Amino acid sequence: MNAPSPGFTLGPNSYGKSGVRLVRVDRDTPRHAIRDLTVHTALSGDLDATHYSGDNTGVLPTDTQKNTVYALARDGVGAVEAFAERLARHFVDTTPSITHARVRIEEHPWTRVGDHSFTRGEGGERRTAEAAYGGAGAAVTAGIRDLLLLNTTDSEFTGFLVNEFTTLPETDDRILATAVAADWDYTTAPADYDQAFQSARAALLEAFADTYSLSLQQTLYAVGERILKTVPEAGEVRLSLPNRHHYLLDLGRFGLDNPGVVFQAGDLPYGLIEGAVRREAP
Incomplete structure (x- = not known):
């Protein structure tokens, strides 16, 4: 690993995937439910090597982070706070180089107009959630x-x-x-x-x-x-x-x-x- 030049050092840093658009449809009954989320991830940890020399062996690609959001949504979303915490814990607990994860979620509400029909205006109110996890309990x-x-x-x-x-x-x-x-x-x-x-x-x-x-x-x-x-x-x-x-x-x-x-x-x-x-x- 290349060392930093004398007089310089790497400060706090993170990387992640922003704007992951997820729509999850619950089809367990004929009366469907829909969850429309935008998810943002930010990971940090033992990442000096990629900054100093481009050694990416500890880097979990942001594309993988995106795919993880979709894969964990397969089993359901639940409360957005709980989903954010589940994602944050997953990134830290399954990636040795990652010691801290922050996941932020915005939920875009749809109004029901039928068993499987919904309406939503552009923009408007959003519910948000954020979970930060560093191995010793999550902050929500x-x-x-x-x-x-x-x-x-x-x-x-x-x-x-x-x-x-x-x-x-x-x-x-x-x-x-x-x-x-x-x-x-x-x-x-x-x-x-x-x-x-x-x-x-x-x-x-x-x-x-x-x-x-x-x-x-x-x-x-x-x-x-x-x-x-x-x-x-x-x-x-x-x-x-x-x-x-x-x-x-x-x-x-x-x-x-x-x-x-x-x-x-x-x-x-x-x-x-x-x-x-x-x-x-x-």
């Missing part, structure tokens, strides 16, 4: 992406810092809209990953709906706290909430008033509120 994270939420009232933004560059007016009644990205780490595995996910999602929706929002930061904390109260196995919730601005349109130039009914939906730029809510150590 669940989450949601692109969950669109909107309150038409019960939101204001006043009392903020003002300086010479401030043009934003205060408002005591505004539309609050966002596309939620949320992740929560499990400190212990729930008895049922699917049920825990549904409970966390319901808590998120309830907190958004029944919190009178004085800021999107306040809403973020209320959502994270509600998830932790509802799902005792979760230890931390991380949230990213872009502010999908809706601007009250001035219709005065048309000789019309606008009693808070016509808005222009903004695109770029947008405010981005991010933060974590953690369970305090006992």
Whole structure:
């Protein structure tokens, strides 16, 4: 194996297969079920040789990683968190050169319209899961992406810092809209990953709906706290909430008033509120 040049060394590294598209159809009964996943793998371990000299004897090809996803799906997927963990454990436990694996999954939901018929719009909400395994227990994270939420009232933004560059007016009644990205780490595995996910999602929706929002930061904390109260196995919730601005349109130039009914939906730029809510150590 070639050695690194003096003064240089290899830092943290990983490699894997991204964007593995998997559709798994359950045909056990005439009422079929469908799972539509995008899987991403990342492996690390004793891989200095391939970086320093191109010695690939310890490299499990990314194409093999892709094929492993399909092969393990043959026996079923189950909860995406459990499937991610099963894949991560498989890569580490069966490949001597690999000491750590991280598997991330996004699930694209289909809505049933018949026993074997489904519909799904492009984009939209996705369930996510990630499992990291290094031989001493798996770390599992669940989450949601692109969950669109909107309150038409019960939101204001006043009392903020003002300086010479401030043009934003205060408002005591505004539309609050966002596309939620949320992740929560499990400190212990729930008895049922699917049920825990549904409970966390319901808590998120309830907190958004029944919190009178004085800021999107306040809403973020209320959502994270509600998830932790509802799902005792979760230890931390991380949230990213872009502010999908809706601007009250001035219709005065048309000789019309606008009693808070016509808005222009903004695109770029947008405010981005991010933060974590953690369970305090006992």
